[in-house]
Amino acid sequence: ACISLNFDHYVDSCPWRVCRCDGDVRGSSVHIVPLHERWDMEDACAELLNTQWQRSMGARLHSLRQSSANYPVCLLLLEGERRVPNEKLIGHARISRVLGSRSLFVESVVVQSELRGRGYGRILMEGVERYARARGCSRLCLTTHDKQHFYAHLGFVQSRPVQNVGTLASLVPLELLHKFCHMAESDAEKSGGSADTGRHTPPPLSNAPRVPPPPPPLLPPTLEHTPYTDIRGLPVFWMHKDI
Numbered sequence: 001a002c003i004s005l006n007f008d009h010y011v012d013s014c015p016w017r018v019c020r021c022d023g024d025v026r027g028s029s030v031h032i033v034p035l036h037e038r039w040d041m042e043d044a045c046a047e048l049l050n051t052q053w054q055r056s057m058g059a060r061l062h063s064l065r066q067s068s069a070n071y072p073v074c075l076l077l078l079e080g081e082r083r084v085p086n087e088k089l090i091g092h093a094r095i096s097r098v099l100g101s102r103s104l105f106v107e108s109v110v111v112q113s114e115l116r117g118r119g120y121g122r123i124l125m126e127g128v129e130r131y132a133r134a135r136g137c138s139r140l141c142l143t144t145h146d147k148q149h150f151y152a153h154l155g156f157v158q159s160r161p162v163q164n165v166g167t168l169a170s171l172v173p174l175e176l177l178h179k180f181c182h183m184a185e186s187d188a189e190k191s192g193g194s195a196d197t198g199r200h201t202p203p204p205l206s207n208a209p210r211v212p213p214p215p216p217p218l219l220p221p222t223l224e225h226t227p228y229t230d231i232r233g234l235p236v237f238w239m240h241k242d243i
């Protein structure tokens with residue numbers, strides 16, 4: 001309630017800059033910028049991520065250095081006047097392509113622990129949306145183990161798994177990746193991309209013997225339950241938001 005947002009975006013020679021949004025949290029200026037335009041923030045960014053998800057500094061920096069306009073893009077939420085010494089890193093989110101669609105996959109969303117609960121997470125995610133829209137994307141996808149209520153509050157709904165490109169794009173030509181996954185993705189999008197409840201049965205053919213419908217799932221997907229697990233077998237929520 002103590003937060004006022006006054007987004008002011010502008011366009012210059014790069015079309016995505018339309019999403020460089022400025023907000024005002026308790027009177028201070030915040031802005032979103034890709035890491036690959038602010039390599040001076042690399043160490044601060046690695047520390048922020050490592051505070052939340054421990055990795056070796058070398059591995060973390062290696063992953064961050066993949067940020068580029070061709071994806072993945074690491075977006076930084078910064079506070080303070082641009083490029084003055086007291087400019088501070090507030091948050092980070094990484095976005096990469098989703099195969100066969102105009103969607104982007106969002107991950108590693110994090111706000112400095114001492115600044116949580118003050119509206120920065122919302123500003124960060126709104127900045128991600130603006131960036132994605134300005135780059136012609138129409139949907140954000142993500143997974144979460146326990147922040148499903150936060151994302152639902154920001155307009156995300158539960159959905160099916162998608163295949164994000166991640167770092168594969170730097171190894172395999174994107175056209176090839178898209179070709180492999182196009183059919184699966186278009187099937188998913190044709191059916192609305194919403195969580196698979198197992199209730200979509202095709203109409204029976206006139207002379208075909210009647211096949212009994214599959215049993216209903218034990219529990220429908222809710223924010224308390226997900227039908228999906230990650231590679232470690234932990235429950236994971238797949239969510240998306242059309243932007």
Ligand SMILES: CC(C)(COP(=O)(O)OP(=O)(O)OC[C@H]1O[C@@H](n2cnc3c(N)ncnc32)[C@H](O)[C@@H]1OP(=O)(O)O)[C@@H](O)C(=O)NCCC(=O)NCCS
Pocket residue numbers: 001052108109110111112115116117118119120121122123143144145147149150153
């Ligand atoms: C998740 C995270 C980024 C949220 O950032 P934050 O700055 O604390 O969030 P905000 O204060 O901007 O909250 C934005 C809105 O979401 C709501 N919200 C925040 N957490 C929520 C939750 N767990 N459940 C429901 N609503 C939530 C807030 O009430 C606020 O609502 P409002 O804007 O209508 O007033 C932050 O808690 C974080 O970095 N967590 C650790 C890393 C992590 O788990 N990341 C997610 C990985 S999937």
